[in-house]
Amino acid sequence: MTEGLDLDAILTEIAGDMAREEDRGKVADYIPGLAGVDPRHFGIAVVLADGTMHVAGDADVPFSIQSISKVFALTIALGKVGDQLWRRVGHEPSGSAFNSIVQLEAEHGIPRNPFINAGAIVVSDVILGGSRPTEAVGEILRFTRHLASDEGIRIDEDVAQGEKETGFRNMALANYMRAFGNLDHAAEDVLQVYFHQCALSMTCRQLAMAGRYLMAGGAHPDTGHNVVSALRARRINALMMMCGHYDGSGEFSFRVGMPGKSGVGGGILAVVPGVASLAVWSPGLNDRGNSQLGALALQQLAVATGWSVLNPR
Numbered sequence: 001m002t003e004g005l006d007l008d009a010i011l012t013e014i015a016g017d018m019a020r021e022e023d024r025g026k027v028a029d030y031i032p033g034l035a036g037v038d039p040r041h042f043g044i045a046v047v048l049a050d051g052t053m054h055v056a057g058d059a060d061v062p063f064s065i066q067s068i069s070k071v072f073a074l075t076i077a078l079g080k081v082g083d084q085l086w087r088r089v090g091h092e093p094s095g096s097a098f099n100s101i102v103q104l105e106a107e108h109g110i111p112r113n114p115f116i117n118a119g120a121i122v123v124s125d126v127i128l129g130g131s132r133p134t135e136a137v138g139e140i141l142r143f144t145r146h147l148a149s150d151e152g153i154r155i156d157e158d159v160a161q162g163e164k165e166t167g168f169r170n171m172a173l174a175n176y177m178r179a180f181g182n183l184d185h186a187a188e189d190v191l192q193v194y195f196h197q198c199a200l201s202m203t204c205r206q207l208a209m210a211g212r213y214l215m216a217g218g219a220h221p222d223t224g225h226n227v228v229s230a231l232r233a234r235r236i237n238a239l240m241m242m243c244g245h246y247d248g249s250g251e252f253s254f255r256v257g258m259p260g261k262s263g264v265g266g267g268i269l270a271v272v273p274g275v276a277s278l279a280v281w282s283p284g285l286n287d288r289g290n291s292q293l294g295a296l297a298l299q300q301l302a303v304a305t306g307w308s309v310l311n312p313r
């Protein structure tokens with residue numbers, strides 16, 4: 001899948017094309033720490049199964065990974081409670097916005113999947129598991145550093161604080177689920193964990209590195225040990241494919257054909273199992289809260305490389 005490809009040339013061309021795009025979407029402004037990010041940024045990083053890294057554009061500029069952290073948090077929670085998790089959160093696409101509350105009443109406080117906010121808040125509750133919020137945040141940070149083999153990854157406290165001050169909807173989701181008995185801890189404590197995981201600040205290079213276990217059947221390429229089983233990695237990829245872009249998941253699949261997870265910071269993590277782990281960043285979002293140029297760049301990459309889980313190998 002990679003022989004004969006000049007990936008550096010492909011990525012440079014994509015970065016050049018994206019720099020010329022005028023319709024860049026709109027930077028998320030409902031989180032104070034994100035509103036001021038320059039929409040002209042564009043970065044892309046691709047790490048291959050053999051460990052080689054290819055980058056273009058602002059691949060070394062840190063950005064707020066926001067909901068991409070839901071992939072890593074889900075991985076931790078599955079490690080803690082295994083398939084019991086699926087009693088508290090579903091694995092179906094929602095077809096609604098990432099922060100929607102509408103399904104929760106009809107579905108008795110059980111969120112559709114772990115990648116919408118309600119589902120991720122349940123996942124945070126599982127990770128909290130009786131410890132203090134700061135301990136749970138530390139666990140998520142250490143885990144993410146371990147995945148990327150990079151101790152330089154940080155949490156942006158200003159972004160976390162800004163979300164706390166403006167996160168009324170997330171507070172509503174948490175309290176609503178608590179009323180259904182689907183939250184074990186106080187909403188404030190669970191959201192402290194959730195807001196801090198969303199405030200993880202990473203570069204495209206670090207994010208692509210962190211996604212390697214999903215490319216490698218659950219194994220950590222640097223240690224050879226399994227982060228998760230091959231079956232669990234496949235299921236996380238399935239969830240990314242079906243639910244990773246909220247009500248834009250069908251569109252992303254249609255255009256790109258890779259499991260992918262977006263965040264309102266403008267990042268996307270995408271995986272081609274056995275082939276590559278990819279990260280792209282462009283802060284402007286489309287009307288569903290997904291990176292506008294991020295998806296376009298991945299679409300261009302999928303055409304240039306033939307990479308898609310939906311193509312014959």
Ligand SMILES: NC(=O)CC[C@H](N)C(=O)O
Binds near residue numbers: 170289
């Ligand atoms: N889609 C996202 O990235 C949303 C995450 C953001 N922290 C929120 O809760 O609203």
